[in-house]
Amino acid sequence: MRIVCPFCGERELGEFTCLGDAKPVRPAAGASADEVFDYVYLRDNVAGETSEHWYHGGGCRAWLKITRNTLTHEISSVEPAAGVGAAKVGA
Amino acid sequence: MVSLAQTHRLESGGLIDRSAPLNFSFDGKIFAGFQGDTLASALIANGVKLVGRSFKYHRPRGILTAGSEEPNALVELRSGARREPNTKATTAELYDGLEAASQNRWPSLRHDLMAVNQLFAPIFVAGFYYKTFMWPAKFWEAIYEPAIRRAAGLGRAAGVADPDHxxxxxxxxxxxxxxxxxxxxxxxxxxxxxxxxxxxxxxxxxxxxxxxxxxxxxxxxxxxxxxxxxxxxxxxxxxxxxxxxxxxxxxxxxxxxxxxxxxxxxxxxxxxxxxxxxxxxxxxxxxxxxxxxIERPIVFTGNDTPGVMMASAMRTYVARYAAAPARRVALFTNNADGWRTVETALGAGLQIAAVVDARPDVSSEHRALATKAGFPVLNGSVVGVEGGKDGVRKIAVSLIGGARAEVEADGLAVSGGWNPxxxxxxxxxxxxxxxxxxxxxxxxxxxxxxxxxxxxxxxxxxxxxxxxxxxxxxxxxxxAGRAGNPGTAPVGDDETFSLTPLWHVAGKGKAFVDYQHDVTASDIELAQREGFESVEHLKRYTTLGMATDQGKTSNVAGLAIMAAVSAKSIPETGTTIYRPPYVPVAIGAFAGHHRDENFHATRLTPSHHWAAEQGAVFVDTGLWKRAQWYPRSGEKDWLESVTREVKAVRGGVGFCDVSTLGKIDVHGPDAGAFLDRVYINTFSSLAVGKARYGLMLREDGMVYDDGTTSRLAEDHYFLTTTTAKAGPVMQHLEFCRQVLFPELDAQLTSVSDQWAQFSIAGPKTRDLLREIVDPAEDLSNEGFPFMGAREVALRGGIKARLFRISFSGEMAFEISVPARYGDALVRNLMLAGKQFGVTPYGTEALGVMRIEKGHVAGPELNGTTTAADLGLAKMMSTKKDFVGRVMAGREALVAADRQVVVGIKPTDKTRRLRSGAHVIPKGEIPGPDNDLGYVTSVCFSPTLDQWIGLALVERGRERIGEIVHAHDPLRGEDYDVELCNPVFYDPDGGRQRG
Structure with missing residues (x-):
């Protein structure tokens, strides 16, 4: 598999680590235990397009949000996960 | 025996180099061939027809194809450590001195006693393992499986390490x-x-x-x-x-x-x-x-007799290798392409015995060729082959209309069409x-x-x-984005391809579909009768296509026979799923250079070469090699060395390379706020010039990692992780920074490899440091108090970072210098420390001293413990959000009956402890219901002169003072231990503050 890192260009799968579903958002401080439980444990098992967090540990150490089809492994988008990196790329 | 005649080599032609003769051996017999031969073509040139025995029935087999689809002609190539089983003779290039041996026969290829299996053929049908060897159940492992493994199979692996790269x-x-x-x-x-x-x-x-x-x-x-x-x-x-x-x-x-x-x-x-x-x-x-x-066979009785060969393979041997598989060739075909073999054979001066063509409409050109060359064209099918291990002798033909004919031939070329x-x-x-x-x-x-x-x-x-x-x-x-001029395409003749499908000629006797796995047409019919009609079931029930050739010659014929007996079309029957690899690939090739000492990268500490000079014993911790202890002459075992090292530290001064700890620089105006989010305790309040122990949780509330973090400047923290978690913590912190808390302005830099770090511990630590550090630096207890951290100059001007932290419980500092100075520092510590009896110590002594102090490490930070389990509940801030805070409050994670860290001492002071032993209430019979926990870490404490340990025990802190039973069924040991305070040494910490 090849992933086009927005910072480093096209790189081989071995440079990356997949964390998993990028959809859940960490609840703000003061959230209920149930909300945090859902964030920590509840995941959809999608057959089709899904967004995932990947770490480019063998390259720029950026966390990326990758849209991948779990049926074909086709990657339709790669973008910085959030934060400073995103701002830099947008600039 | 020497046979250099090449009896079946044609006088001219072929892409072989007749000026480069090569000798080779097959089953110990010496033959000759030429450069450009394969093992198969050279065997054919020498008239060898029998090359192997089949997998199940030990039937004599010859060479079927001339390529990587070969199911039959598998040999053990080379000898000794380079012996490679199941090598296709059809693709093995001949070289001088090549050694090959046939497989799956005993005592010899020609006289194979295992051929007795053919008599039992009725029980070796599809699914025979499941039907025949069912009872009694315990016979399977003891009798059936070993017997089957001896009788059935392919070649033997070398059995020793592969010498090649x-x-x-x-x-x-x-x-x-x-x-x-x-x-x-x-x-x-x-x-x-x-x-x-x-x-x-x-x-x-x-x-x-x-x-x-x-x-x-x-x-x-x-x-x-x-x-x-x-x-x-x-x-x-x-x-x-x-x-x-x-x-x-x-x-x-x-x-x-x-x-x-x-x-x-x-x-x-x-x-x-x-x-x-x-x-x-x-x-x-x-x-x-x-x-x-790939040309496909037609399934008919006796189609595995040596001398039956794919038509295209036969003309490859004749035209490319100038080797004649037969002198008098018959052809059985259902298509026009098969006739090319006739043309090639005639061109090479071979005789054509007959062409058996299943098509009713053989072309007039081909009929004219037959008339001219003087051989009959029989419209019909081959229904039997007379012959055996010496090859084909006679072919029985059933003509369209029902009449029968016989053809004398010593080779039969078969073409059932082609599969892309x-x-x-x-x-x-x-x-x-x-x-x-x-x-x-x-x-x-x-x-x-x-x-x-x-x-x-x-x-x-x-x-x-x-x-x-x-x-x-x-x-x-x-x-692909290129835009040049391709020029004109090469032009060749257009040939017409006419074929009448014919997969299986019904008849008595075995007709093979999958040669390598000995799957016959009747096996497929049986599978259908027993309900294994789906192609994936058919494959697994009969093992069709599951041999090393992956059914390249057999799969489609098998599907066609299944389609016919289940009254479906072939496309309705469908294909199994295709999976790589297309050809067998050696495991060694996938491993490449990553074997033995290069299985993974090796990381050496900055003091490694010096430690090796001292004769240190090294231990692998992850990728690192760490000095485990430094034996001295006269010491009889590791325990004696480690005990000496511990005593030297507690009584004087010692040092240990701790460079393997993960090290991360955290910079930025929000660095403190960021650390507050990832640690359970607070770092934004830490004063510049101070260090603090920190504990990190996973988001699910379990402890993730620990280490000390120092504040070197208002906007600069220096964080350490455990050795094992150096990489994962960096990844986790980057996730927190980039994904969870992007609003915080902080930057992370991994500096694990940039700093050489040594722990210097013992009451004489300050004396030793004063020899190393610039005299202007104040190392007194007031000038550099416990948990102080700052940059200092060393004698000679090099800048170092000094941290007054202690893992051993002694007065101690950790000193960091740029990694390139690590070797010089350790040599200078030895020189300067000679007057103080400085002693290098390894990871064992480090571990002994941490257990004496009750510090938790890997065995306790095992992914199932909470901060409270480790006795660190008070560190957990209630005034801020941090990773893992909410989940750490779950009912089960704060339950009163959790297993928590506690110290253990044997009641018999001479007793040795071992980690892994289960803790059981005294006087009870051990079982899962009364298992209170287990021993995590043990050591011999030179300070207390007895074995001590740490354990995770249910309600352990409430049980301090209780005598419990240590049950170690693995080692067959049972003994009593006392639960105690985990801090065995200097519980009020006076020594490290002094």
Missing amino acids: YDKAWAHCDVLIAGSGPAGLAAALAAGRIGARVILCEEDFVLGGRLLADGGTIDSMPAAEWISRTLAELAALPDVRIMTRTTLFGVYDGGTYGAIEQVNDHLPSPPQHQVRQRLWRIVAKRSIVAAGA AVGLTSYHRGRPKWQDDISAFVPDSAPPGMMAAGAANGAYGLGACLRQGFAAGAAAAQS
């Missing part, structure tokens, strides 16, 4: 082409002329594919001449790379392909410093499968589609960026192959 490499290109037949070469021409970066892989050692045997006319010149002109043109193009002996075996995501290059398999052993094979990962924008087609090699195009779960006019499966779809051309795409004529290949090459180069 394997390599792995990457390659990148615009257009990757599999196959060098007319389609492949035409594709390379078009893509190369356009200017694309082209890689062409060919499994054979000669380029040309079927052109090498079948010839033809291309651009008005003989095929051989066209090949050499084309290769010359390709060589002159700037970016066309041709790789022979290289098989494309797999297709992976994103245009990545696997190929295996047999770099030196054609030599007795690889030349010095060279590899035997190289595993390629090729990244290609586009790929073209021009891998050709659809493997590569189907590896992404693509299902090939049925094409009626050629009665074969052709690619329907292909992985992204791939297309098929030529025979692999169902185009069988030479002209069509050239056109398709050229068009595919041009299209691939253009869609």
